[in-house]
Amino acid sequence: MAVKTTILDMNRFDAANLDALDARKRSLIERRAALGGGYRLFYRDPIEVVRGVGTHVFDEQGTDYLDAYNNVVSVGHCHPHVVEAVSRQAGMLNTHTRYLHETILDYSEALLAKLPAEIDRITYQCTGSEANDLAIRIARNYTGAEGIIVTSEAYHGNTDLVSGFSPSIGMGQELSPACRLLPTPDTHIHGDIAVGDFIVEQLKACIADLRANGIGFAGLLVDSIFSSDGICPGKAGWLKKVADTVHEEGGLVIADEVQPGFCRTGDAFWGFARHGFVPDIVTMGKPMANGIACSATAVRHEILDAFTANIPYFNTFAGNPVAMAAAKATLEVMDGEDLIGNARRIGSMFVSQLEGLAVGHPSIADVRGAGLYIGVEFDDPATGDPMGAETLALIEQMRQRRVLTSNCGAYGNILKIRTPLVFSAADVDRYMTALEDSLTALHI
Structure with missing residues (x-):
């Protein structure tokens, strides 16, 4: 049965996973107690981001993540x-x-x-x-x-x-x-x-x-x-x-x-x-x-x-x-930099590739968006029920492949793609590779 969720609890770190993290992350999370209980972290294994450029952020070890979630830095990190x-x-x-x-x-x-x-x-x-x-x-x-x-x-x-x-x-x-x-x-x-x-x-x-x-x-x-x-x-x-x-x-x-x-x-x-x-x-x-x-x-x-x-x-x-x-x-x-044109061109390319991917993955029930704001809906192809848990697992798989994205909708079954406006064709290719590999790993 599909379970409704809330915007702040989607893709949320669960403190029950604390012991599985390395010592530095455990320490940082424990210190966040000073912030009170209202704050949320992303992912089962939260990321410590220390630097950003364009469509990429980097953790404390220099690992590069593609940011396909961030509309705050609309013209790219540290333009x-x-x-x-x-x-x-x-x-x-x-x-x-x-x-x-x-x-x-x-x-x-x-x-x-x-x-x-x-x-x-x-x-x-x-x-x-x-x-x-x-x-x-x-x-x-x-x-x-x-x-x-x-x-x-x-x-x-x-x-x-x-x-x-x-x-x-x-x-x-x-x-x-x-x-x-x-x-x-x-x-x-x-x-x-x-x-x-x-x-x-x-x-x-x-x-x-x-x-x-x-x-x-x-x-x-x-x-x-x-x-x-x-x-x-x-x-x-x-x-x-x-x-x-x-x-x-x-x-x-x-x-x-x-x-x-x-x-x-x-x-x-x-x-x-x-x-x-x-x-x-x-x-x-x-x-x-x-x-x-x-x-x-x-x-x-x-x-x-x-x-x-x-x-x-x-x-x-x-x-x-x-x-x-x-x-x-x-x-x-x-x-x-004609970012409205870039949003139109890259967004259209993105949607086209997602629709192509959906042909081989019947759990993708719908692809919809405008420019560089795209949603991919996952429903059980047999029942039509929202696949919220599977979408959350997919986001975690994408994170393991160094691509950051999220979800939305009442049941959390919509993959949310909301990139910086400077997203490129190469960025789309990287996202799509991570997405296809993640879907295959999860058999959905």
């Missing part, structure tokens, strides 16, 4: 242009936004130029969680309503407010009474085209349920690649009818671009742009500064003005000159 920009700015000044500083203005103008003209204001935070927290507050203020709709396995952050709209954290996290859940837009079940009509029906039902319980509808908070739900991008455009329905019902659309934004899908710079609609609020984080803590909330001016007329917003570390220098340099690399 020299970003490193130089950060070092230069850190050597001059790092302070907050209550002084004039040109770097934040230069970056804001460049980033807003990437957004639709209607999205013409931007505020800065340090994490995607903070960005989504502020977005919900802004949406509630503008609509005068409380209800927020998300998907059934969504993860939008870990603040007190946003945790209430992040069901993938697990049953121990109580959802907000003003939260309603859409089912995962599973294109494997519903199809690439029909999925839009299905989600519109479900959205209307959620809105009706909110109102039946005396809760107004403030908006939809959506990650357009549905990363935690199992990676369900579908055909470009299907999400527009959902966004249109939100607006018809008086709500706002908050596009959470932490996962699909910044060239990731290869089809457009933003995930929402791939679907051809303009949201009211856009949140972003992880990939925007290549590992430096930086996030943002971009908003239509009339919506933000309604909020700031009564509530000032200041975040001490947000928008600091070092973070802005990192973000500006990251954007320059994305443009200068």
Whole structure:
């Protein structure tokens, strides 16, 4: 029987395996007790990473691992242009936004130029969680309503407010009474085209349920690649009818671009742009500064003005000159190295090879993705049941072959491929060799 899991417990180190590790790793893990019990490590045999370059990380012994999981260092580990920009700015000044500083203005103008003209204001935070927290507050203020709709396995952050709209954290996290859940837009079940009509029906039902319980509808908070739900991008455009329905019902659309934004899908710079609609609020984080803590909330001016007329917003570390220098340099690399084109070309190659591999492995039930965000679903070919345990074993086999990847979905049976945007054809070959060898070793 398939067992549901949570986003933080997938591919998790089990302390019961501690005695099987070498003395150094045991010592490091024991010292992590100072961090408390909330933290998680990857893998049965955790990796100590000490250096990174491009699409590779290296452990303390110099062993090279291919990183096919990391979207934080979107333009590659330790990209020299970003490193130089950060070092230069850190050597001059790092302070907050209550002084004039040109770097934040230069970056804001460049980033807003990437957004639709209607999205013409931007505020800065340090994490995607903070960005989504502020977005919900802004949406509630503008609509005068409380209800927020998300998907059934969504993860939008870990603040007190946003945790209430992040069901993938697990049953121990109580959802907000003003939260309603859409089912995962599973294109494997519903199809690439029909999925839009299905989600519109479900959205209307959620809105009706909110109102039946005396809760107004403030908006939809959506990650357009549905990363935690199992990676369900579908055909470009299907999400527009959902966004249109939100607006018809008086709500706002908050596009959470932490996962699909910044060239990731290869089809457009933003995930929402791939679907051809303009949201009211856009949140972003992880990939925007290549590992430096930086996030943002971009908003239509009339919506933000309604909020700031009564509530000032200041975040001490947000928008600091070092973070802005990192973000500006990251954007320059994305443009200068045509990383949207690379995501499109390499992603297409990747999907094609995965589909070819599926021919000889019936446990691969579906391959889906957009650009360099790809999901490979494993189901029992006899019963259709999710193969979560087998997918976890596969990830461990890949780790033994020095390839780092992970899983997602309600049952952990989706192999998650989310590489740095500089992934190459040679990297795809290395990944595919490790994957095929791992499948053969596991007889799946």
